[in-house]
Amino acid sequence: xxxxIHRALGLxxxxxxxxxxxxxxxxxHLELAMYSVMWSxxxxxxxxxxxxxxxxTEAPWVLVGPGENAxxxxxxxxxxxxxxxxxxxxxxxxxxYQGAATGVGGILRDIFTMxxxxxxxxxxxxxxxxxDARSRWVAEGVVSGISGYGNSVGVPTVGGETVFDKTYQGNxxxxxxxxxxxxxxxxxxxxxxxxxxxxxxxxxxxxxxxIGGVSVLASAGFxxxxxxxxKRPSVQVGDPYEEKRLIEACLxxxxxxxxxxxxxxxxxxxxxxxxxxxxxxxxxxDFDVSAVPRREEGMEPFEVMTSESQERMLAIVEPGDLDxxxxxxxxxxxxxxxxxxxxxxxxxxxxxxxxxxxxxxxPASTLHEDAPLYDRPRAEPDDRAAALAASxxxxxxxxxxxADLAAMLLDTHWVWSQYxxxxxxxxxxxxxxxxxxxxxxxxxxxxxxxxxxxxxTDGNHxxxxxxxxxxxxxxxxxxxxxxxxxxxxPLALVNCxxxxxxxxxxxxxxxxxxxxxxxxxxEAFGLPVVGGNVSLYNESLGSNIDPTPIVGVLxxxxxxxxxxxxxxxxxxxxxxLLGDPAASELAGSQWAFDKGHRTGSLAPVDYEAHRAVVxxxxxxxxxxxxxxxxxxxxxxxxxxxxxxxxxxxxxxxVARVAGHAExxxxxxxxVVAAVSADLLxxxxxxxxxxxxPLTRIGLxxxxxxxxxxxxxxxxxxxxxxxxxxxxxxxxxxxTQG
Amino acid sequence: xxxTVGVVQFPGTNCEHDVVEAVGAVGGSATLxxxxxxxxxxxxxxxxPGGFAHGDYLRPGAIARFSPIMAxxxxxxxxxxxxxxxCNGFQVLTEAGLLPGALQKNAGLKFICDESQLxxxxxxxxxTGGTEVGDLLSVPINHFExxxxxxAETEQRLVDNDQIVLTYVNNPNGSVADIAGICNEGRNxxxxxxxxxxxxxxxxxxxxxxxxxxxxxxxxxxxRV
Numbered sequence: 001x002x003x004x005i006h007r008a009l010g011l012x013x014x015x016x017x018x019x020x021x022x023x024x025x026x027x028x029h030l031e032l033a034m035y036s037v038m039w040s041x042x043x044x045x046x047x048x049x050x051x052x053x054x055x056x057t058e059a060p061w062v063l064v065g066p067g068e069n070a071x072x073x074x075x076x077x078x079x080x081x082x083x084x085x086x087x088x089x090x091x092x093x094x095x096x097y098q099g100a101a102t103g104v105g106g107i108l109r110d111i112f113t114m115x116x117x118x119x120x121x122x123x124x125x126x127x128x129x130x131x132d133a134r135s136r137w138v139a140e141g142v143v144s145g146i147s148g149y150g151n152s153v154g155v156p157t158v159g160g161e162t163v164f165d166k167t168y169q170g171n172x173x174x175x176x177x178x179x180x181x182x183x184x185x186x187x188x189x190x191x192x193x194x195x196x197x198x199x200x201x202x203x204x205x206x207x208x209x210x211i212g213g214v215s216v217l218a219s220a221g222f223x224x225x226x227x228x229x230x231k232r233p234s235v236q237v238g239d240p241y242e243e244k245r246l247i248e249a250c251l252x253x254x255x256x257x258x259x260x261x262x263x264x265x266x267x268x269x270x271x272x273x274x275x276x277x278x279x280x281x282x283x284x285x286d287f288d289v290s291a292v293p294r295r296e297e298g299m300e301p302f303e304v305m306t307s308e309s310q311e312r313m314l315a316i317v318e319p320g321d322l323d324x325x326x327x328x329x330x331x332x333x334x335x336x337x338x339x340x341x342x343x344x345x346x347x348x349x350x351x352x353x354x355x356x357x358x359x360x361x362x363p364a365s366t367l368h369e370d371a372p373l374y375d376r377p378r379a380e381p382d383d384r385a386a387a388l389a390a391s392x393x394x395x396x397x398x399x400x401x402x403a404d405l406a407a408m409l410l411d412t413h414w415v416w417s418q419y420x421x422x423x424x425x426x427x428x429x430x431x432x433x434x435x436x437x438x439x440x441x442x443x444x445x446x447x448x449x450x451x452x453x454x455x456x457t458d459g460n461h462x463x464x465x466x467x468x469x470x471x472x473x474x475x476x477x478x479x480x481x482x483x484x485x486x487x488x489x490p491l492a493l494v495n496c497x498x499x500x501x502x503x504x505x506x507x508x509x510x511x512x513x514x515x516x517x518x519x520x521x522x523e524a525f526g527l528p529v530v531g532g533n534v535s536l537y538n539e540s541l542g543s544n545i546d547p548t549p550i551v552g553v554l555x556x557x558x559x560x561x562x563x564x565x566x567x568x569x570x571x572x573x574x575x576x577l578l579g580d581p582a583a584s585e586l587a588g589s590q591w592a593f594d595k596g597h598r599t600g601s602l603a604p605v606d607y608e609a610h611r612a613v614v615x616x617x618x619x620x621x622x623x624x625x626x627x628x629x630x631x632x633x634x635x636x637x638x639x640x641x642x643x644x645x646x647x648x649x650x651x652x653x654v655a656r657v658a659g660h661a662e663x664x665x666x667x668x669x670x671v672v673a674a675v676s677a678d679l680l681x682x683x684x685x686x687x688x689x690x691x692x693p694l695t696r697i698g699l700x701x702x703x704x705x706x707x708x709x710x711x712x713x714x715x716x717x718x719x720x721x722x723x724x725x726x727x728x729x730x731x732x733x734x735t736q737g
Numbered sequence: 738x739x740x741t742v743g744v745v746q747f748p749g750t751n752c753e754h755d756v757v758e759a760v761g762a763v764g765g766s767a768t769l770x771x772x773x774x775x776x777x778x779x780x781x782x783x784x785x786p787g788g789f790a791h792g793d794y795l796r797p798g799a800i801a802r803f804s805p806i807m808a809x810x811x812x813x814x815x816x817x818x819x820x821x822x823x824c825n826g827f828q829v830l831t832e833a834g835l836l837p838g839a840l841q842k843n844a845g846l847k848f849i850c851d852e853s854q855l856x857x858x859x860x861x862x863x864x865t866g867g868t869e870v871g872d873l874l875s876v877p878i879n880h881f882e883x884x885x886x887x888x889a890e891t892e893q894r895l896v897d898n899d900q901i902v903l904t905y906v907n908n909p910n911g912s913v914a915d916i917a918g919i920c921n922e923g924r925n926x927x928x929x930x931x932x933x934x935x936x937x938x939x940x941x942x943x944x945x946x947x948x949x950x951x952x953x954x955x956x957x958x959x960x961r962v
Contacts, residue, residue: 147848151879152789154751241792245748333748418848420879422932425755428940439940446758563940 005029009036015372022366030350030360033302034367037268038275041536044371047502048534051515059528061491069110069190069264070180071530073492075556077449079442080184082116085177085457085494085552087535091235092174096141100174101149101238105310107178108155109264112247113313115188115254116180117443119424121150122436123160123176124457124496124550125415128169130729135164138172140730146176147418152240153247157419158427159436160457162412167461170540175496175533177457177552181443186254190263192277192285192316192342197260199274199285199340200325203246203312206270207295210236210308242311242334249332250313255444256328258321265312271305271367273314274340275348278364281316284343289359290352291339301350301359316342378512379505387599388467392592393584397660402711404664405642408590408635409722414730428452429564432647434485434631437557437564452557454488459498459550460634463602463666466588468510468547470602472517474668477605479553480525481631481671484614486564487621488555493522495532495551500544502536510547511536518549524607527553557622564621568648569628569674573700575652576680577637578687579613579670581695584661590635591664603667609692610669616690617671625683628674636664638707640672641698642718645705651715654698655708663710674700740765740957743780745810745826747772747790747801752823752934756786759934763947765954772804782819782863782957783810785826787879787932797825797840797882798832807833819863819956820926824880827918827928836921836928837895838887840880844911848881852942853931854906855917862902862920863956864927867948874945876931878909878917883930885912885919898922903929925956 006016009032019027019035027035041047057065063080064072070084088103104121111118123146128135139162150157155178192199253259261281263273270292278285289301295309317325322338329336341354348367350360381387398404416431429437435456440449458479463471480490495518500507511534522529538545557564569575586592587600620626628648632640637657645652657663675683680696687694706712742760746753746769757767770777772790777783790801801807807829814820814835822830830836843849857865857872868874887895892913895901903918910930918929933946 151848151850151881152749152792154749154788239792241749241789241794244751244789244792248748417851420848420850422850422877422879422935422941423751423755425758425935425937425941446754560940563942 006032009033010040011036015039018372022370023362028360030302030305031362033306034271034360034362037271037306038367039371043268043272044368045534046372047374047376047536048511049373050375051512052532054515054519055529056519056522057529062528062530063187066529066531069113071492071494072114072187073530073554074184075440075453077442078184079440080182080187081453081554082111082114082180082182083177083492083494083552083554084110084531085175085496086533087496087498088174088176089172089498089535089538092142093138093172095235096138097145098235098237100142100145102236102310103174103176104146104149105238105243106266107176108153108243108247109266109313111178111180112250113190113262113264114180114182115186116182117251118155118178118180119426120179120438120455121155121157121176122455122457122552123157124459125160125162126168126173126548127164128172129166130164132169135169136730142172142174143415143418149238149240151420153244154423156421156423156427158421158438159431159455161459162415165461167546171538171545173498173538173548175550177494179453179455179554183444188254188259188262190277190280191261192281192283193260194318195283195342195344196319197342198317198319198322198338200315200317201292201312201337201339202249202315202329202334204239204242204309205293205295206304206307206309208299208303208307211303211306236308236310238310245332245334246311246313249329249334252328253315253325258325259315259317261316263314265314267308269305269307275364275367277314277316278348279368282346284345284347284364285340286343286349286351286354287340288354289350290356291337293335293337305350376502376508377505378509380509381506388601390599392586392597392600393661395592395595395597401660401663402713404591405638405711406718406721407594408639409642409718410725411722412726414726428560429486429566433566434482435488437486439560450560452560454483454486454555454557455552456482457550457552458482459548461546461548462590462593463588464514464549465546465598466600467602468513469517470604471588472514472549473521473605474602475549475551476518476521477610477668478631478633479551481614481617483553483555484617485621485629485631485671486557487618488557489618490525490527490553490555492530492554493527493551494530495549497532497534498538498545498548498550499536500539504544507544514547514549521605559622562624565626565628567628567630567644569644569650569700570676571650571701573627573674573676574680574696575654575698575700576673576675576683577670577695577697578616578673578692580667581656581693583665583667583670585665585667586661589664589666605668612690612692613669613671616687616692620673620683620686625675625679626673627676630672632670632672633666636666637672638663642705644672644674645715646719646722650700651702651704652698652700653706653708656695656697657707657710660710663707740781740954742767742782742784742957743770743777745770745772745783745785745806747804749789749792750786751788752786752932756784756934759937759946759950762937763951763954770806772806775805775809777806777809777813781960782953783813785822785829787824787826790825790829798829801829802833811835814926817923817925817960819953819960821864821953822928823932823934824930827930828882830926830928835926836919837891838885838919840882841884841886842882843884849909850879851877851909853878853909855903855931856906858901858904859899861899862924862927864949864953865902866956867952873906875943876933876936876946878931880930884910885916887913895919902927
């Protein structure tokens with residue numbers, strides 16, 4: 001006997017039974033296909049929902065929290081900011097260019113669905129090691145895809161992170177964050193209301209791309225190349241030109257108040273958009289599948305309803321406005337077709353012509369509200385106690401500390417110089433620094449508020465591999481400190497939780513611990529979580545990735561008059577360390593992992609001490625007292641100072657670092673600042689008043705990079721190691737002369 | 738007296754609002770011109786801004802040149818009106834035959850968005866009238882197809898007629914003769930790959946675009962008189 005159809009669609013036997021009991025009959029093939037995509041891990045969060053509830057989500061400035069297409073916060077002056085982060089890990093592993101490109105397209109639609117104009121993209125990326133040919137191919141393709149789509153669609157990519165590590169070999173992470181702004185009074189939600197209103201499909205024709213992408217691709221791991229190649233047709237293909245026109249058309253419709261509700265078509269395509277808008281509005285919908293414009297002949301209704309063809313939106317429109325909607329769409333050369341009618345009751349009926357045959361009829365709310373909720377078994381690793389006790393402090397001191405430092409440095413200019421990061425004339429601090437700063441202009445009048453929005457994305461798989469709870473808390477803390485380095489205070493957090501196979505109890509334990517760590521840190525800092533995405537089944541050849549929660553934090557700069565100091569110091573600057581001068585914990589550090597040591601106990605975040613450092617740094621930056629500033633994170637104090645020296649092409653002499661442990665420790669709540677000699681007094685006084693330890697550690701000068709007793713080398717060697725790494729591995733992006 | 742600049746908007750154009758803002762920063766006023774219209778109305782200068790007109794399908798500018806607005810722009814240029822093409826706009830102007838040469842893919846075969854240093858090679862054009870030859874300007878670039886190319890005869894003519902207006906200090910894309918921008922023989926049509934509208938404020942990293950856009954406004958006001 002052949003496999004039952006529900007299993008081929010990715011549904012378990014129990015899930016199939018519960019569909020039958022919800023409907024009180026056996027579902028037909030089309031209905032089963034619709035449930036299979038909506039109940040997929042990707043759409044339903046069935047393994048993670050039970051844990052996500054523990055995150056704090058409220059603050060007075062939060063207008064829309066998790067669960068909508070994007071989180072929205074009030075940023076003052078009648079402006080709201082919409083923000084969301086998503087993953088496109090699996091499509092990018094299979095087809096890097098299109099996977100990454102459609103990731104950008106998808107996140108943009110989530111933002112303009114809320115009525116916001118997308119103004120910035122950030123891309124946290126994780127690839128396998130540079131000495132692996134396939135990982136290089138993936139990295140090159142992903143960066144090209146982001147560049148090709150993002151630049152063309154006309155939204156600047158203003159930052160992100162790029163990390164190469166063995167844990168991502170075979171399963172890269174391609175996360176994408178989008179920020180948009182809207183007049184606060186234009187906020188729209190993906191809600192259908194008003195019986196008799198019309199559902200109008202905008203944008204591309206529907207083809208066979210990405211059918212079941214969420215269930216087949218995003219909700220299963222990778223095995224080997226042959227089966228993965230067979231999944232390639234599940235990857236969608238993006239068209240940034242179509243998306244650009246779709247953005248302009250939709251924003252014009254919103255400006256003219258012609259839509260009641262609007263919803264993007266992402267994972268699970270029309271099924272998701274139709275059922276979610278209807279269900280949120282407490283109404284039903286008759287959906288005419290025969291009216292959907294198609295790319296190819298002979299498509300079955302289930303293909304039309306689950307296709308993930310890109311660049312489509314579903315708008316709910318009053319019948320009297322339809323002519324104007326079509327006229328405006330024609331101006332932007334965007335196809336607009338009536339495909340549905342809002343009905344009473346709560347049924348989503350798929351029909352072949354509004355007066356034709358009924359092909360499916362299900363209560364719309366059951367497609368998502370009744371999706372299964374799993375409390376999957378969790379188990380901490382058997383050897384956890386021993387692992388926590390096995391400190392990397394026992395590792396021998398390196399013979400050549402300078403070489404170890406050089407090996408950690410990675411200048412990402414090769415990546416971000418391929419992204420338009422300047423469009424819209426907002427980018428004050430762009431990629432390559434601790435955080436991005438954008439001018440905050442009114443989205444429709446263009447009026448400059450004199451304030452700024454700041455963004456940082458952060459993730460650290462090493463910290464989270466050692467301790468998912470403490471590591472995630474430290475990640476949140478780092479992100480807030482990054483914002484302080486550009487003078488911003490945090491407003492809201494979004495997260496992308498990249499984990500392995502949730503059917504492995506250890507992975508579920510990691511996920512649960514990470515959520516607890518995030519909740520704890522967010523509560524300590526009064527930071528609401530306004531949205532998130534969970535990406536599971538990040539595994540290849542039976543091996544799960546290290547847990548990689550990525551956070552994106554949005555902040556506000558209250559007065560944006562000058563460019564934040566950035567990393568580059570000036571000749572003669574005094575260097576000071578703010579925070580604990582004796583920190584030496586190596587657990588979770590890049591240095592320890594480079595030595596193959598993956599255990600120990602992370603230095604915990606002392607929230608009170610961290611807040612004091614954050615507030616002090618923000619005050620010093622806002623007051624213009626620092627000539628450069630950089631937080632201590634991956635690679636420790638050594639990498640921090642080296643990155644500053646490289647950014648400024650000026651060397652330094654650093655003292656008072658006891659040994660390699662103090663140099664490479666990644667203990668939290670520490671910042672290196674460069675201060676001109678005449679401002680040292682005021683900076684020291686501010687630190688004393690804030691109760692933050694300040695240690696004079698050296699001088700910026702000359703062409704040598706020296707850490708007394710540990711390193712003395714020409715700065716040029718570190719510059720070469722850092723700057724040349726990506727061009728040498730991935731090919732030079734530019735030619736000179 | 739101030740000048741009004743018409744900024745052409747094709748589907749896929751994305752720098753139009755930036756140019757409008759930057760024109761405001763140099764004291765001009767700006768209005769958008771829709772690609773489907775056959776007239777540019779009562780404007781004193783035209784900017785064809787950057788972006789991806791018609792998705793850059795076929796090749797950058799190849800479809801845009803057939804837009805109704807381009808006939809009106811060509812007519813305006815013919816009458817001596819100032820026309821400046823920035824980035825994709827430069828590509829459109831070469832496709833439309835208003836400027837010689839062509840823009841091909843960067844020599845490194847990568848998109849480049851970065852700072853660039855320009856040297857003023859001629860101040861006899863509507864975009865460089867307020868500069869001195871030899872001035873160094875920091876103006877960012879943002880393109881994949883910015884590698885200016887032409888045959889040797891055309892290159893010689895550009896040199897002989899002093900039509901090369903801006904060159905790169907460090908050629909980022911392989912352009913012939915380090916060309917960043919050129920003008921036509923009438924000196925009223927200029928195309929350049931760098932984005933002067935992105936260099937109009939110290940907060941954005943450079944104010945060196947102001948003198949270029951200011952020159953254009955002055956030329957426009959002068960042309961109207």
